[in-house]
Amino acid sequence: MERNSRRILFNFKEYLDRYIRFLIFSIFISSPSFAQLNGSVSIANDYVYRGTSFSQSTPVAQLHLGIDDPSGIFVGGFALKTLSHSSGNIDPHRIIYTGIARRISSELAWEIGIKHLNYANIPTWNYEEIFAGLSSERINFNVHYSPKYLGQKHESIYAEFNSDVALNDVWSVTLHNGVFYQRNKLANIDSRLGISGNFSPWIIQLAMSKVLHRSPQRSGSNRDRSRLITTLSYTF
């Protein structure tokens, strides 16, 4: 049974990789100029993902590339590299994702998609997640489901709420709250409050990230402290 499950999941991952490659190819063949290519290059003093530092509090460089098709289909990839070479460092994950997003009205949009997180140093951590969400002008709500989070044998659900309130044409206040369930139990709650300055094409973000709750199984002395995250990005 377990061998079959592993086979199914492995095939699914392979299918996802092929599907994304096919999608990118299709978009370029069908509307080579219409699809918009976008991306960003960033440096940050830490990479915190759902309240946990995945770069062991070391600075990272990030690269993101995405394609937006007028049909609403989007595809993208995200990679990070730690900038410090202390021993035992693990490179954070790489993400490839795809989905579809559409506006319901000028104020509301929905999306659904799937992503694959890849850990080059620890392949057993690789996993897929399905996500779906709703966005309005200032807030966004998303749910992410994985049948095998970080390679573990249990399902996980991560629900997040994000808010972006523009103070003026340049500055905005950003808020993120996430609730993570694993094995049908509350695993942790993370929160992030920050400000973002858009000096297009440069974007700067300063945020304080904190884990508000962590289940006893996941607690660690270094994991729950507040973190100041500074990110400088160049968008193109």
Add this chain to the structure above:
Amino acid sequence: MNRSQTKYSIFFLVNIFLIYLACQAAFAQTNSTSASTSAKETEAQHILVMLHLPAPHYRPDFVYSNNYRQDASRSARRHVAEKIAQELQLKLVEDWPMPILNIDCFKMEVAGNYSVLEVIDKLNQDKRVVWAQSVSNFETRSTIDQSDPLTPVQPAQKFWSIQEVHRVTTGKQVLVAVVDSAVETQHTDLRGQVLLQENFVDGKQIVSELHGTNVAGVIAARSGNQVGISGVAPDARLMALRACVQDLRGKTMCNSFSVAKAIHYAITKGAHIINLSFSGPEDRLIRQLIDAAFIKNIKIVAAVDYLSNSGGFPARYPGVFSVADKRIKDILWATLIAPGRDIPTTSTDNSWSFVSGTSFSTAHVSGMLALISQLNPRISNKQIRESLILQPDRLGQPEGLLSLCETIKAAANRCVCSCKID
């Protein structure tokens, strides 16, 4: 370099960058500022280029944002626009995202060897572009007569028994967007009536202008303040959206870019009625925004142009309430007739004046729709049209004049004037 040194180096670099940007921001203008001082003279060389605006979606590099002025993919669209501008010898002026239409609208100046039509033709064949169009010019429909002092006689009182109507409805909780030149919001008869004011022409401080102030007064001048006039819907609230410019001769002109921005804003900010007291050539961008407004059950009211055989745009666009102040043969059989001659209304410098023109007939109908909307908030455009009733012909009254009392009675099932008990 060890971990701490790397972290502090990055922190130091980011702070230096922040200080640099702060200094730049203190002296620079934003990309979205445009300094068009004359609406008509520069617009002949401008075009509008629409690029696709993706819906917001998952991005692992940034927190989600539906804030279109700041979204992270804006750089990508700008890059495409700059490339297009370079290829066709255009100059990028500004852009304005319009999520209602899923487009980012770029205004560009035609500066090279191609003509405007050639550029538009090339762009409409470019797969990167959703569509391209010229910038249309619109003109308000009014004449100004300031030779006589204001009198307490308003045609709305004379023909529409407005005081009687106000016992039942005054336009409460109805938001009317006045897309026009700047409104004098601190006028004695308008203070407190303007909920918000925006400038879509340039980034300068708003200085009150005639036409917008005149139109605003007809719609929603304060009532019962012992001063001046009473608007048709004195408890309605206005969005004063400056999309038109008054030139040195007193003429008021608008262009399709500023008008489109204003209409888009009105739709997203919840306007129930949009007053367009101007006319001009057919414009695709404005047409699509009007269609988007209809989907949200927003009423669009526009002034007829007598100089145009079809009545002018947007008045002739199906679904728009086209308004004139007199019946002219062959002009739009569906045109509504409302008071538009010798209308006392608010004017600049805290004064009042007499005005005439279909601009003010339009304002009367916008006020009328506000009165109906208070009593029947969900009434559709179609239902309103089915409820329109004309006044019996009387001497001294425009032929085919709308009857406010009977129309409200039919639309909202409320008797408002001289009701008989059967």
